[in-house]
Amino acid sequence: MQFDQEAFGEYLEQMWEHLFEANPLSQIIAKINNNHRARRFFAMYLLKNRETFYSYYQMREELGIGYIFDTAISALFHEREKKPVKQEMIDLLQINLNMANQQVEGYSLREFDKDLNSFLAYWRKRTGGWEHLHKS
Template sequence: MLFDIDFDHTLFLEYVEELHRHLFGSASFEDLMIDINQHHQKHHLVTLHLIKARSLFYHCYNEREKLGLSPIFDIIIGALTENTCGDKIKEHFVDFLSLTPEMARSAASSYEKKVFMKNLKSFMMYARKKKGLFHNRQD
Protein backbone atom coordinates (compact mmCIF):
# COMPACT_ATOMS: atom_id res chain seq x y z
CA MET A 1 0.00 0.00 0.00
CA LEU A 2 1.42 3.39 -1.02
CA PHE A 3 -0.27 5.50 1.66
CA ASP A 4 0.39 3.35 4.70
CA ILE A 5 2.58 5.88 6.50
CA ASP A 6 1.31 8.33 9.09
CA PHE A 7 0.72 11.85 7.87
CA ASP A 8 3.71 14.10 8.62
CA HIS A 9 2.46 17.69 8.80
CA THR A 10 5.95 19.19 9.07
CA LEU A 11 6.93 17.41 5.87
CA PHE A 12 3.67 18.64 4.28
CA LEU A 13 4.67 22.25 5.06
CA GLU A 14 8.04 21.62 3.44
CA TYR A 15 6.35 20.08 0.38
CA VAL A 16 3.97 23.02 -0.11
CA GLU A 17 6.82 25.54 0.16
CA GLU A 18 9.01 23.54 -2.22
CA LEU A 19 6.15 23.22 -4.73
CA HIS A 20 5.40 26.94 -4.38
CA ARG A 21 9.04 27.90 -5.10
CA HIS A 22 9.19 25.49 -8.03
CA LEU A 23 5.99 26.76 -9.67
CA PHE A 24 5.89 30.45 -8.70
CA GLY A 25 9.24 31.42 -7.22
CA SER A 26 8.94 34.11 -4.58
CA ALA A 27 5.32 35.06 -5.40
CA SER A 28 3.30 35.72 -2.27
CA PHE A 29 0.09 33.93 -1.30
CA GLU A 30 -1.76 37.13 -2.24
CA ASP A 31 -0.12 37.01 -5.70
CA LEU A 32 -1.45 33.48 -6.14
CA MET A 33 -4.96 34.75 -5.51
CA ILE A 34 -4.83 36.99 -8.61
CA ASP A 35 -6.61 35.25 -11.49
CA ILE A 36 -6.76 32.05 -9.45
CA ASN A 37 -9.67 30.71 -11.48
CA GLN A 38 -7.82 31.18 -14.76
CA HIS A 39 -4.69 29.30 -13.70
CA HIS A 40 -5.05 25.68 -12.60
CA GLN A 41 -1.63 25.50 -10.93
CA LYS A 42 -2.44 28.53 -8.79
CA HIS A 43 -5.78 26.97 -7.89
CA HIS A 44 -4.15 23.69 -6.85
CA LEU A 45 -1.40 25.40 -4.85
CA VAL A 46 -3.83 27.69 -3.03
CA THR A 47 -5.85 24.66 -1.88
CA LEU A 48 -2.68 23.19 -0.36
CA HIS A 49 -1.70 26.51 1.25
CA LEU A 50 -5.16 26.84 2.80
CA ILE A 51 -4.89 23.54 4.66
CA LYS A 52 -1.34 23.90 5.92
CA ALA A 53 -2.28 26.05 8.92
CA ARG A 54 -5.49 26.13 10.93
CA SER A 55 -5.25 29.92 11.42
CA LEU A 56 -4.94 30.60 7.67
CA PHE A 57 -7.71 28.13 6.89
CA TYR A 58 -10.19 29.78 9.25
CA HIS A 59 -9.15 33.33 8.39
CA CYS A 60 -9.80 32.65 4.69
CA TYR A 61 -12.85 30.47 5.42
CA ASN A 62 -14.47 33.34 7.33
CA GLU A 63 -13.68 35.70 4.42
CA ARG A 64 -14.37 33.16 1.65
CA GLU A 65 -17.14 35.15 -0.04
CA LYS A 66 -15.10 38.36 -0.11
CA LEU A 67 -12.01 36.49 -1.32
CA GLY A 68 -13.94 34.50 -3.93
CA LEU A 69 -12.87 31.22 -2.32
CA SER A 70 -16.23 29.58 -1.57
CA PRO A 71 -15.89 27.01 -4.39
CA ILE A 72 -12.37 26.11 -3.23
CA PHE A 73 -13.54 25.57 0.34
CA ASP A 74 -16.42 23.44 -0.95
CA ILE A 75 -13.87 21.25 -2.76
CA ILE A 76 -11.56 20.97 0.27
CA ILE A 77 -14.34 20.26 2.76
CA GLY A 78 -16.25 17.93 0.46
CA ALA A 79 -13.19 15.89 -0.45
CA LEU A 80 -11.83 15.59 3.08
CA THR A 81 -15.08 14.80 4.88
CA GLU A 82 -16.39 12.02 2.65
CA ASN A 83 -15.27 8.42 3.16
CA THR A 84 -12.79 9.50 5.81
CA CYS A 85 -12.49 6.33 7.88
CA GLY A 86 -9.17 4.59 7.29
CA ASP A 87 -7.76 7.31 5.00
CA LYS A 88 -4.75 8.74 6.86
CA ILE A 89 -4.69 11.92 4.76
CA LYS A 90 -8.35 12.71 5.31
CA GLU A 91 -8.30 11.70 8.97
CA HIS A 92 -5.36 14.03 9.60
CA PHE A 93 -6.96 17.08 8.01
CA VAL A 94 -10.46 16.51 9.38
CA ASP A 95 -8.93 16.41 12.87
CA PHE A 96 -6.33 19.16 12.29
CA LEU A 97 -8.87 21.59 10.81
CA SER A 98 -11.94 20.38 12.75
CA LEU A 99 -13.88 19.89 9.52
CA THR A 100 -17.50 18.84 9.21
CA PRO A 101 -19.47 18.27 5.98
CA GLU A 102 -21.89 21.05 6.97
CA MET A 103 -19.14 23.63 6.56
CA ALA A 104 -19.45 23.40 2.76
CA ARG A 105 -21.89 25.83 1.16
CA SER A 106 -22.56 23.62 -1.85
CA ALA A 107 -21.48 20.27 -3.25
CA ALA A 108 -18.26 20.20 -5.25
CA SER A 109 -18.06 18.00 -8.30
CA SER A 110 -16.55 14.54 -8.03
CA TYR A 111 -13.90 15.56 -10.53
CA GLU A 112 -12.80 18.60 -8.48
CA LYS A 113 -12.59 16.49 -5.33
CA LYS A 114 -10.57 13.80 -7.14
CA VAL A 115 -8.09 16.40 -8.42
CA PHE A 116 -7.67 17.81 -4.90
CA MET A 117 -7.11 14.33 -3.45
CA LYS A 118 -4.64 13.56 -6.25
CA ASN A 119 -2.61 16.58 -5.10
CA LEU A 120 -2.60 15.28 -1.53
CA LYS A 121 -1.65 11.79 -2.67
CA SER A 122 1.25 13.33 -4.61
CA PHE A 123 2.44 14.68 -1.27
CA MET A 124 2.23 11.20 0.25
CA MET A 125 4.43 9.86 -2.57
CA TYR A 126 6.87 12.71 -1.84
CA ALA A 127 6.78 11.81 1.88
CA ARG A 128 7.47 8.13 1.21
CA LYS A 129 10.43 9.06 -0.99
CA LYS A 130 11.80 11.53 1.60
CA LYS A 131 11.51 8.88 4.32
CA GLY A 132 13.25 6.30 2.14
CA LEU A 133 10.16 4.14 1.82
CA PHE A 134 9.69 4.45 -1.93
CA HIS A 135 10.96 1.54 -3.95
CA ASN A 136 10.80 1.29 -7.70
CA ARG A 137 9.03 -1.92 -8.42
CA GLN A 138 9.85 -3.89 -11.49
CA ASP A 139 6.84 -6.01 -12.37
Protein backbone atom coordinates in the same frame (compact mmCIF):
# COMPACT_ATOMS: atom_id res chain seq x y z
CA MET B 1 2.97 7.63 13.34
CA GLN B 2 0.77 10.60 12.53
CA PHE B 3 0.27 13.09 9.72
CA ASP B 4 3.48 15.09 9.37
CA GLN B 5 2.32 18.70 9.35
CA GLU B 6 5.89 19.98 9.19
CA ALA B 7 6.64 17.92 6.08
CA PHE B 8 3.39 19.13 4.54
CA GLY B 9 4.47 22.73 5.13
CA GLU B 10 7.86 22.05 3.54
CA TYR B 11 6.17 20.38 0.59
CA LEU B 12 3.91 23.41 0.10
CA GLU B 13 6.89 25.78 0.23
CA GLN B 14 8.68 23.72 -2.42
CA MET B 15 5.59 23.64 -4.62
CA TRP B 16 5.12 27.39 -4.20
CA GLU B 17 8.69 28.09 -5.27
CA HIS B 18 8.52 25.61 -8.14
CA LEU B 19 5.18 26.79 -9.54
CA PHE B 20 5.15 30.49 -8.70
CA GLU B 21 8.78 31.46 -7.96
CA ALA B 22 8.79 34.55 -5.75
CA ASN B 23 5.16 35.58 -6.34
CA PRO B 24 3.42 36.51 -3.09
CA LEU B 25 0.34 34.59 -2.03
CA SER B 26 -1.87 37.56 -2.91
CA GLN B 27 -0.81 37.21 -6.57
CA ILE B 28 -1.50 33.49 -6.50
CA ILE B 29 -4.97 34.15 -5.09
CA ALA B 30 -5.57 36.74 -7.81
CA LYS B 31 -4.86 34.05 -10.44
CA ILE B 32 -7.15 31.39 -8.94
CA ASN B 33 -10.08 31.86 -11.31
CA ASN B 34 -7.94 31.73 -14.46
CA ASN B 35 -5.13 29.36 -13.51
CA HIS B 36 -5.68 25.73 -12.56
CA ARG B 37 -2.25 25.46 -10.92
CA ALA B 38 -2.99 28.43 -8.68
CA ARG B 39 -6.39 26.98 -7.79
CA ARG B 40 -5.03 23.52 -7.02
CA PHE B 41 -2.06 24.84 -5.07
CA PHE B 42 -4.21 27.15 -2.99
CA ALA B 43 -6.65 24.33 -2.16
CA MET B 44 -3.72 22.43 -0.65
CA TYR B 45 -2.23 25.55 0.95
CA LEU B 46 -5.44 26.09 2.92
CA LEU B 47 -4.77 22.81 4.70
CA LYS B 48 -1.33 23.91 5.88
CA ASN B 49 -2.59 24.45 9.42
CA ARG B 50 -5.70 25.46 11.35
CA GLU B 51 -4.70 29.13 11.50
CA THR B 52 -4.28 29.39 7.73
CA PHE B 53 -7.52 27.52 7.08
CA TYR B 54 -9.66 29.68 9.37
CA SER B 55 -7.99 32.93 8.37
CA TYR B 56 -8.93 32.40 4.72
CA TYR B 57 -12.23 30.75 5.60
CA GLN B 58 -13.34 34.01 7.22
CA MET B 59 -12.37 35.93 4.05
CA ARG B 60 -13.68 33.38 1.53
CA GLU B 61 -16.62 35.48 0.31
CA GLU B 62 -14.63 38.69 0.16
CA LEU B 63 -11.87 36.97 -1.87
CA GLY B 64 -14.30 34.96 -4.00
CA ILE B 65 -12.74 31.65 -2.98
CA GLY B 66 -15.71 29.93 -1.37
CA TYR B 67 -15.77 27.22 -4.03
CA ILE B 68 -12.18 26.27 -3.17
CA PHE B 69 -13.23 25.65 0.42
CA ASP B 70 -16.24 23.68 -0.83
CA THR B 71 -13.89 21.52 -2.89
CA ALA B 72 -11.28 21.00 -0.16
CA ILE B 73 -13.85 20.21 2.53
CA SER B 74 -15.88 17.91 0.27
CA ALA B 75 -12.70 16.11 -0.82
CA LEU B 76 -11.46 15.57 2.72
CA PHE B 77 -14.76 13.98 3.73
CA HIS B 78 -15.07 11.96 0.49
CA GLU B 79 -13.99 8.32 0.92
CA ARG B 80 -11.92 9.20 3.97
CA GLU B 81 -12.03 5.57 5.09
CA LYS B 82 -9.80 4.75 2.11
CA LYS B 83 -7.23 7.39 3.03
CA PRO B 84 -6.79 7.78 6.82
CA VAL B 85 -4.67 10.91 6.31
CA LYS B 86 -7.91 12.72 5.42
CA GLN B 87 -9.36 12.05 8.88
CA GLU B 88 -6.10 13.21 10.46
CA MET B 89 -6.32 16.46 8.49
CA ILE B 90 -9.99 16.91 9.42
CA ASP B 91 -9.10 16.48 13.08
CA LEU B 92 -6.06 18.75 12.84
CA LEU B 93 -8.04 21.52 11.15
CA GLN B 94 -11.12 20.94 13.32
CA ILE B 95 -13.53 21.13 10.39
CA ASN B 96 -16.84 19.51 9.57
CA LEU B 97 -18.73 18.84 6.36
CA ASN B 98 -21.30 21.54 7.13
CA MET B 99 -18.62 24.18 6.61
CA ALA B 100 -18.95 23.70 2.84
CA ASN B 101 -21.67 25.83 1.28
CA GLN B 102 -22.30 23.09 -1.25
CA GLN B 103 -21.07 19.55 -1.83
CA VAL B 104 -18.59 19.13 -4.66
CA GLU B 105 -18.41 15.89 -6.62
CA GLY B 106 -16.63 14.37 -9.59
CA TYR B 107 -13.54 15.72 -11.26
CA SER B 108 -12.68 18.31 -8.61
CA LEU B 109 -12.52 15.60 -5.95
CA ARG B 110 -10.25 13.45 -8.12
CA GLU B 111 -7.99 16.47 -8.72
CA PHE B 112 -7.77 17.12 -4.99
CA ASP B 113 -6.99 13.47 -4.25
CA LYS B 114 -4.31 13.51 -6.94
CA ASP B 115 -2.68 16.52 -5.27
CA LEU B 116 -2.91 14.89 -1.85
CA ASN B 117 -1.35 11.73 -3.31
CA SER B 118 1.54 13.84 -4.62
CA PHE B 119 2.24 14.99 -1.08
CA LEU B 120 1.97 11.42 0.23
CA ALA B 121 4.52 10.26 -2.36
CA TYR B 122 6.85 13.11 -1.33
CA TRP B 123 6.37 12.23 2.33
CA ARG B 124 7.00 8.53 1.73
CA LYS B 125 10.24 9.28 -0.12
CA ARG B 126 11.31 11.62 2.66
CA THR B 127 10.55 9.25 5.54
CA GLY B 128 10.46 5.83 3.98
CA GLY B 129 6.95 5.06 5.18
CA TRP B 130 3.29 5.86 4.84
CA GLU B 131 1.46 2.66 5.70
CA HIS B 132 -0.89 4.36 8.13
CA LEU B 133 -1.55 7.28 5.80
CA HIS B 134 -2.59 5.39 2.71
CA LYS B 135 -4.26 2.03 2.32
CA SER B 136 -3.54 0.53 -1.06
